[in-house]
Amino acid sequence: MKVKMLKKSKERIEFEIEGLTSGLAGELRRIMLSEIPTMAIEWVDFHKNDSVLWDDIIASRLGLIPMAFDPKLYNMKDGCKCNGKGCSRCQVMLALKKKGPCMVYSEDLKSSDKKVKPVYDKIPSVELIEDQELEFEATVQLGLGKEHAKWQGAIVGYEMSGPKNDKFTFVVESACGLSAEEVVKKSFDVLKGKLKDFTTDVGRLK
Ligand SMILES: [Zn+2]
Numbered sequence: 001m002k003v004k005m006l007k008k009s010k011e012r013i014e015f016e017i018e019g020l021t022s023g024l025a026g027e028l029r030r031i032m033l034s035e036i037p038t039m040a041i042e043w044v045d046f047h048k049n050d051s052v053l054w055d056d057i058i059a060s061r062l063g064l065i066p067m068a069f070d071p072k073l074y075n076m077k078d079g080c081k082c083n084g085k086g087c088s089r090c091q092v093m094l095a096l097k098k099k100g101p102c103m104v105y106s107e108d109l110k111s112s113d114k115k116v117k118p119v120y121d122k123i124p125s126v127e128l129i130e131d132q133e134l135e136f137e138a139t140v141q142l143g144l145g146k147e148h149a150k151w152q153g154a155i156v157g158y159e160m161s162g163p164k165n166d167k168f169t170f171v172v173e174s175a176c177g178l179s180a181e182e183v184v185k186k187s188f189d190v191l192k193g194k195l196k197d198f199t200t201d202v203g204r205l206k
Pocket of ligand 1: 081084085086087088089090091
């Protein structure tokens with residue numbers, strides 16, 4: 001298998017793989033969409049909400065904010081030593097307190113871990129008019145795109161070419177706090193793990 005980099009920025013990457021089957025290319029795409037752990041807001045505890053929007057509408061908007069994080073530092077909640085209760089190894093707290101008139105932006109979220117924060121500062125969630133108050137605490141945790149779209153790793157497309165139809169040009173745009181390159185690397189790791197499990201299973205059949 002040969003991999004060639006065509007174009008690369010933090011958010012977007014274009015590369016070519018030769019020697020792949022269309023089944024594996026599809027699997028790679030699916031992994032990037034739905035099986036890379038990324039961080040998103042999972043739970044919001046509202047103390048005050050005088051805005052015109054319901055709590056759950058604000059919570060689902062907050063869930064879609066891409067969060068930057070260090071993939072080595074956090075565990076998936078289910079696989080964490082705390083047995084899913086939530087601890088500093090599997091979740092991060094964000095706090096927000098604002099009083100109108102103002103627009104509430106992603107940059108207003110104050111994080112308990114400086115490295116875990118919105119990728120973009122100016123994502124609006126709700127507008128507050130004179131004297132309206134919004135105050136909440138939110139929990140950020142790792143999750144997978146197959147559980148909920150807010151954890152989707154990337155937007156991915158590919159094209160097949162070559163005389164043997166074994167050449168694939170991938171375009172990957174990150175939809176999470178990881179760079180496009182990190183998404184691709186992670187997806188190769190996941191795919192490798194799957195192929196290894198598969199070979200072990202086949203070995204057991206003999
Ligand atoms: Zn934990």
